[in-house]
Amino acid sequence: MDADFSNDNRLVESNSRIVKKLTLKRAVFECFNKGSGWKLTALVVDIKFLLWKIQHPGASFSDYYAGSIAGGLKQGRSHKTLGNKKFLSGSLASDPDQFSQAENQIRGTNYFEMAKKYGLQPDHICIDYGCGSLRVGQHLINYLQPGKYLGLDIVSDFYEAGKTLLADRVLETKTPQFQIINPIVIEAASIQYPHFIFxxxxxxxVPPTELNTYFRNIIGMMAPYSQAIITFNQAERSTRTGAKIWDYCQDEIITSVCEQGLDLYCTINPVYTESEGESLPRISVLLIRKKEYSTSSIYIAEI
Ligand SMILES: C[S@@+](CC[C@H](N)C(=O)[O-])C[C@H]1O[C@@H](n2cnc3c(N)ncnc32)[C@H](O)[C@@H]1O
Known part of the structure; x- marks a missing residue:
């Protein structure tokens, strides 16, 4: 009995040490990602990007963003939302732990519920633009009929990692498609006539200099009846709030969307308010439709 108790105590102690270490790592990460240290990180990121551009002329910040994270994943590092490893797990001496299928399945459910509230049905054709490691894509793939899901991203590394966490035989039975974003893929996706682009x-x-390209690609894939559902961090004024994070004001978003065509209709709705006193909701949903369909019978749920 005594031995059992001391084993239990050791387990509790070791668990609480792990929790403390994770909390500390997360605090350090948040400080340099979005907290008081982010400007220093941004300076380092910007210098690295400029140096990287010398070897990759014509490449964008998004290419750099994806390439640098993919490089980190290849070296065994973890990321908050990308790859198949648990964020900030592991130590200097050990690799981060891999997600189990069950652990992965509880991620991204909030976005999936949002997709259904906007009217997603199993027979719809759906594009997941910037699908990453299928945090949300896994739920879309399960829900949709075979062949209706197309995941697009800047590099294949993220969705390849996500595929390893899908339930057995999902790839065979649901036949989801995946592609690296380029003009030919955008053109091909447009003739699939998607109902939804998430x-x-x-x-x-996406930095301000690449906003137009981002919307051009999404709007370029839209059929007359498509709905594009895009989440973003909304602020009173557009501003960089982290090394690789930008908040946007409504006007800048609408202006960039309108530059892609005047036949478009947008609405912006809050997802949630971080604190009661905040004047603007931080995460918002931008919905884009073609004007000719905006007065049709498509049901748009209020989120
Ligand atoms: C934070 S992850 C989110 C992934 C996924 N949508 C999710 O919710 O888990 C951001 C993803 O956007 C992709 N991305 C970044 N910039 C992009 C751009 N300009 N166009 C398309 N995808 C982009 C990245 O490669 C990455 O996979």
């Missing part, structure tokens, strides 16, 4: 947690990583 872009979750992507726009916040």
């Amino acid at each position: 872009s979750f947690a992507v726009l916040k990583h």
Whole structure:
């Protein structure tokens, strides 16, 4: 009995040490990602990007963003939303732990519920733009009929990692498609006439200089009846709030969307308010439709 108790105590102590270490790592990460240290990180990121551009002329910040994270994943590092490893797990001496299928399945459910509230049905054709490691894509793939899901991203590394966490035989039975974003792929996606184009947690990583390209690609894939559902960090004024994070004001978003065509109709709705006193909701949903369909019978749920 005594031995059992001391084993239990050791387990509790070791668990609480792990929790403390994770909390500390997260605090340090948040400080340099979005907290008081982010400007220093941004300076380092910008210098690295400029140096990287010398070897990759014509490449964008988004290419750099994706390439640098993919490089980190290849070296065994973890990321908050990308790859198949648990964020900040592991130590200097050990690799981060891999997600189990069950652990992965509880991620991204909030975005999936949002997709259904906007009217997603199993027979719809759906594009997941900036699908990453299928945090949300896994739920879309399960829900949709075979062949209706197309995941697009800047590099294949993220969705390849996500595929390893899908339930057995899902790839065979649901036949989801995946592609690296380029003009030919955008053109090909447009003739699939998607009902929905989702872009979750992507726009916040797109810098102002690449906003038009981002919307041009999404709008370029839209059929007359498509709905594009895009989440972003909304602020009173557009501003960089992290090394690789930008908040946007409504006007800048609407202006960039309108530059892609005047036949478009947009609405912006809050997802949630971080604190009661905040004047603007931080995460918002931008919905884009073609004007000719905006007065049709498509049901748009209020989120
Ligand atoms: C934070 S992850 C989100 C992934 C996924 N949507 C999710 O919710 O888990 C951001 C993703 O957007 C992709 N991305 C970044 N900039 C992009 C751009 N300009 N166009 C398309 N995808 C982009 C990245 O490669 C990455 O996979």
